[in-house]
Amino acid sequence: MxxxxxxxxxxxxxxxxxxxxxxxxxxxxxxxxxIAAMKLRLAQPSDLVDLGGIAELSGIRADGDAIxxxxxxxxxxxxxxxxxxxxxxxxxxxxxxxGDRQVRAAGTLGGSIANNDPAADYPAGVLGLGATVVxxxxxxxxxxxxxxxxxxxxxxxxxxxxxxxxxPQRAGYAKFANPASRFALIGVFVCQEKSGAVRVAVTGGxxxxxxxxxxxxxxxxSFTPAAAAAVKLSADGxxxxxxxxxxxxxxxVSVMAxxxxxxALG
Amino acid sequence: MxxxxxLTVNGKAVAAEVDPRTLLVQFLREHLRLTxxxxxxxxxxxxxxxxxxxxxxxxxxxxxAVQAQGAEVTTIEGLAAPNGxxxxxxxxxxxxxxxxxxxxxxxxxxxxxxLLKDNPKPTEEQIRAGLDGNFCRxxxxxxxxxxxxxxxxxx
Numbered sequence: 001m002x003x004x005x006x007x008x009x010x011x012x013x014x015x016x017x018x019x020x021x022x023x024x025x026x027x028x029x030x031x032x033x034x035i036a037a038m039k040l041r042l043a044q045p046s047d048l049v050d051l052g053g054i055a056e057l058s059g060i061r062a063d064g065d066a067i068x069x070x071x072x073x074x075x076x077x078x079x080x081x082x083x084x085x086x087x088x089x090x091x092x093x094x095x096x097x098x099g100d101r102q103v104r105a106a107g108t109l110g111g112s113i114a115n116n117d118p119a120a121d122y123p124a125g126v127l128g129l130g131a132t133v134v135x136x137x138x139x140x141x142x143x144x145x146x147x148x149x150x151x152x153x154x155x156x157x158x159x160x161x162x163x164x165x166x167x168p169q170r171a172g173y174a175k176f177a178n179p180a181s182r183f184a185l186i187g188v189f190v191c192q193e194k195s196g197a198v199r200v201a202v203t204g205g206x207x208x209x210x211x212x213x214x215x216x217x218x219x220x221x222s223f224t225p226a227a228a229a230a231v232k233l234s235a236d237g238x239x240x241x242x243x244x245x246x247x248x249x250x251x252x253v254s255v256m257a258x259x260x261x262x263x264a265l266g
Numbered sequence: 267m268x269x270x271x272x273l274t275v276n277g278k279a280v281a282a283e284v285d286p287r288t289l290l291v292q293f294l295r296e297h298l299r300l301t302x303x304x305x306x307x308x309x310x311x312x313x314x315x316x317x318x319x320x321x322x323x324x325x326x327x328x329x330x331a332v333q334a335q336g337a338e339v340t341t342i343e344g345l346a347a348p349n350g351x352x353x354x355x356x357x358x359x360x361x362x363x364x365x366x367x368x369x370x371x372x373x374x375x376x377x378x379x380x381l382l383k384d385n386p387k388p389t390e391e392q393i394r395a396g397l398d399g400n401f402c403r404x405x406x407x408x409x410x411x412x413x414x415x416x417x418x419x420x421x
Contacts, residue, residue, distance in 0.1 A: 001287045003285070003286075003287060004286065004287070005267060005286075006267075006269050006286035006330075006332055008332070008335065028330075028333075031328065031329055031330065031333060032310065032328060035289075035310075035328050035329065035330060036309060036310050036328060039289075039308070039309075048286070048330075050330075050332065050333065052333055052335070053335070076322070080384075099399070100313070100398045100399030101323060101377065101380075101381070101396055101397075101398065101399045102313060102316055102323050102324050102325045102377070102399040103310070103325070103328075103399065105319075105322040105323055105324050105380075106319075106322075106324045106325070106328070106329065182398075
């Protein structure tokens with residue numbers, strides 16, 4: 001690991017001020033991706049701003065028809081939350097399926113979506129539920145937040161404070177996990193909003209999380225596993241690697257969507 | 267620039283000045299000489315370096331020591347009673363022969379104790395899922411699961 005200057009601000013204002021003036025500084029949340037990347041020298045920030053001492057960034061609360069989860073809330077806490085489990089059980093199950101037990105005890109919601117790994121689980125949940133990302137400067141709709149491979153709408157020095165998840169009528173998540181890394185080979189989050197509108201978000205395709213218009217149309221007509229499984233997606237745009245070909249990934253989307261719908265229907 | 271670090275390790279207050287690059291596992295093994303916590307893969311996958319950080323089982327090779335600022339850390343050395351009596355999980359691993367080469371054992375025991383804290387009576391499936399962050403390259407999982415079941419039954 002290359003050397004860096006370490007900072008541990010006590011509050012959000014101090015953290016954003018530090019990140020604003022440190023050119024190559026990076027925010028450290030749970031560190032489950034960043035530290036591994038720094039050990040491999042894939043990341044070499046000049047400064048690390050450790051958010052671990054900022055209590056205001058953690059916690060889960062109900063806010064009317066939404067559940068608001070602080071950026072530093074760990075996956076294990078979302079998975080175990082009675083509030084999330086009761087109102088958006090698919091989100092609790094998604095959080096409980098990330099990585100392994102130890103990773104879930106350290107990794108955070110904000111860290112995951114700020115990193116926007118193309119095979120991460122949380123981006124599918126945030127986009128699928130049509131959540132709103134609340135930052136130190138503004139509120140960003142999930143549709144505008146994820147902008148590509150490891151890219152988000154976050155500007156330099158802008159930090160995620162929380163994510164507000166509207167409680168849906170029903171939702172489900174299914175993933176085909178890579179047996180070694182537990183990252184999603186393909187993961188599909190389906191959601192039927194209170195209005196009846198359907199959202200489908202896919203992770204693991206290779207170029208970052210995306211919504212599938214084909215699946216949304218099919219499920220809006222008939223919210224059934226069979227309707228999802230009948231959708232045949234083109235392999236264009238899916239990545240191929242030693243784990244799976246583009247065709248295999250495209251096929252998995254319909255299969256996982258079917259399972260996610262089945263989970264949503266309970 | 268070094269960072270002042272203070273935390274509690276196995277019930278004892280520890281203060282040190284560390285290079286912020288120091289991993290938590292390095293701090294435990296090389297600074298405190300608590301070498302029961304093992305480095306297996308060093309990439310956050312195998313779980314041999316599992317310790318408890320404020321009661322949560324985490325991988326100490328994938329955290330900076332400075333992230334444990336003010337925290338309570340328990341390592342495998344801190345599990346047994348002060349008089350040397352083994353922790354029930356350690357006793358169960360011994361009784362069920364839940365180890366072959368023993369390299370993964372400290373991490374397995376730390377994960378398993380955290381697992382039973384959250385779920386005192388897990389099913390076999392829940393034990394296997396709950397230990398999915400720990401690899402045994404001898405593939406001794408069968409007796410490891412039996413050890414956890416035995417400990418859960420005895421508690």
